[in-house]
Amino acid sequence: MTSHTSNTPSNERSGPPLSRRAFSTAVGATAAAAAVGAQTAPASAASASAPGGAPGERPFRAALGKHARRPNILFILGDDLGWADLSSYGAPHIRTPHLDKLGRQGVRFTDAYSGSATCSPTRFSLYTGRYPGRTKGGLAEPIADRSVGLEPTHPTLASLLRGAGYATALIGKWHCGYLPDYSPTRSGWDEFFGNFGGALEYYSKLGLGGEYDLYEGDAEYKDLRYYTRILTERASEYVQRDHHKPWLLNLNFTTPHWPWIADGDTEASAEIVRRIKAGDRSALWHADGGSVEKYKEMVEDLDRSVGEVLKALKRSGQEEDTLVFFASDNGGERFSYNWPLSGNKSSLQEGGIRVPSLLRWPARIDGHQVSDVPVYSPDWTATLLELGGARPDPAHPLDGVSLAGYLLRGEVPEERDxxxxxxxxxxxxxxxxxxxxxxxxxxxxxxxxxxxxxxxxxxxxxxxxxxxxxxxxxxxxxxxxxxxxxx
Missing domain, CATH: 3.30.1120.10 (Arylsulfatase, C-terminal domain)
Known part of the structure; x- marks a missing residue:
């Protein structure tokens, strides 16, 4: 693929092939595992001479002979976060030091996309590794009632990794169907704590239909604190456990999705709750609320929350062997900063589907890298399955392609659609x-x-x-x- 430098800080390098470290662990007898464990190719001359380096930058190298293991996977999604809403992507007024640091410690993707332009279809594409239109539930854009969802019989990222020996958990927004028929615990996740619907009021946990929507497993869980705080606590607790096997944690924040309520905005919360209870089905849309400044406050709170989880991961001693990925589920909304892209959430213009995406894996991938290879949600499914030694289900072939060879073995990605x-x-x-x-x-x-x-x-x-x-x-x-x- 053609490589182009774009918004690249002076201490980052842009374009394929990336610098990468060897991944040579034995991850089982599957064909996918064998591919991951292949001999690492030496860094190419193009890689070694890529422009844009700075003094102190880590050299391009493959760290051969280092101990290897299947990674833990911490996959974090923001909700309706626009492509340029992080300061490392160009936001002039929003400061996101923790996410910026995450990108500097690994790879920042400039041409990464969501699997669709709205919430639930993208989640279908990530969880299944397939186009949303492969399944009935993926046709809802987004899911708004109990008639459809992710069928429990369909293999998922979680079910396949669990079959390969992973512990699995989902904390936060599910949005792939409602009880009693659909749930993360029916689709491969050992644990679930979060909300089923597409949006909720951050304090009361009331959803679009006025229903209470905070669950542990399939049972309601009462906690009326600010939702982002609760999810951050839960995720921090999970990553610090004494895990006896590799783990997958899908951490799905609702921030900065409407309603535009930041931590401490109890008066605004109470007014929206009053309207919901009075039967106003549009109250959560908050069409008469929010501002650029309030949105900035929410994005910066998301950044702090991710930073807290990453600090907990570091305290646990698992940072080196944990692959952390951060992205948004689709493009930004009303107050998002998307320049220079056109369009917003729900559109297939760049502003509706191009999303900030960051990847860090200290044990295997060098930092200070920028990639402009076009990638999207189903690719991460294929990549994580390969790294975890899980074989895709041949009855449900993936539409994404694994990026493991690109990230770890110096392979130049083939051009594809x-x-x-x-x-x-x-x-x-x-x-x-x-x-x-x-x-x-x-x-x-x-x-x-x-x-x-x-x-x-x-x-x-x-x-x-x-x-x-x-x-x-x-x-x-x-x-x-x-x-x-x-x-």
């Missing part, structure tokens, strides 16, 4: 080129290397390229479930 579909919009990225059709119905073509803002439509100038990308999109779409009639 990234595909998205939502009601009324379609998009496909191949290399630097993106095919997009919005709700207006016109096919457009953009070169994202030159035009991340998607303003210079190259459709008329490149008709053959446009036709080829459109045909590729339609081939993939033909293998997916159709949207319900009238939706």
């Amino acid at each position: 990234l595909f998205w579909r939502v009601r009324g919009e379609r998009a496909l990225r191949r290399g630097d080129w993106k095919y997009y059709r919005g709700k207006g119905g016109a096919d457009q073509l953009f070169n994202l290397a030159d035009d991340r803002r998607e303003q210079a439509d190259r459709a008329a100038a490149e008709p053959e390229r446009l036709a080829g990308l459109r045909a590729a999109w339609e081939r993939t779409d033909s293998g997916l479930l159709p949207y319900p009639t009238g939706s």
Whole structure:
């Protein structure tokens, strides 16, 4: 893939191939495990001479001979966090020192995407490693009632890793179906503490329908403190346990999703609760509340919360052997800072699907790296399964590709298509080129290397390229479930 430097601090290096360390542990007899344990290739000349280095930067190397083990996995999601809402991605008014540090200690991805443009379809793509349109529940954009969910019979990241010997837990927002039929504990997670729905009021835990929505396992759990504080405490406790096996923790914050309530905003909370109890089904949308400053406060609180969990991980002595990944579930909303991208959450323009993404694994991956390789949610499923020695279910083939070879063995990723579909919009990225059709119905073509803002439509100038990308999109779409009639 073509590499382009973008928003790269002077002490970070951009573009493939990444610096990586050897991963040579025996992780079982599966084919996936054998691939992970392959001989590490030496760093390429291109890697060794990549521009943009600074004095004191860690050298490109493969740390051969070091003890190796399957990583613990801490996978953190923010909720509706925009691509440029972190200071390391360009936010001029938001300070996120803990997340910025996480990126400096590993890899910051500039061209990483969510699996869809809204909450639950992206979670389907991450948990299954497949396009949301492969399953009935993934067609809801997002899930808003009890009619659909992630079928317990469908293999997931958690169920496959659990089968390979991992302990699994999900703390925070599930949003892949409601009780009694759907739950994380029915889909491979040993433990669940969090909310089932797409949004809740941060203190009362009341959801969109006025229902109470905080659970431990499948039972209601009463705690009326600020939700982000509760999730941070729970996650910190989990990572500090005396684990006797590798573990997966999906930590899904609701911050900075509406309603726009920061820690301490008890008066605003009480007003929203009053409206919910009076039957106002739109109260949680908080259309008459929030501000850029309130949003800043929430994002910075998310940053502090992640920092607390990472400090707990360090105290536990597991930091070196834990892979930490942070991203957003989709693009930003009303108060998000997305410049220079166009569009927001729910759109397949870049601002709706390009998300901040950070990865750290001290034992295997060098820090101060920037990658502009296009990647998205299903890829992380495939990658984590390979690193954990878990074999994907052949009856449910993955749509993502493992990045383990890129991250750890110096393999240059092959160019492939990234595909998205939502009601009324379609998009496909191949290399630097993106095919997009919005709700207006016109096919457009953009070169994202030159035009991340998607303003210079190259459709008329490149008709053959446009036709080829459109045909590729339609081939993939033909293998997916159709949207319900009238939706």
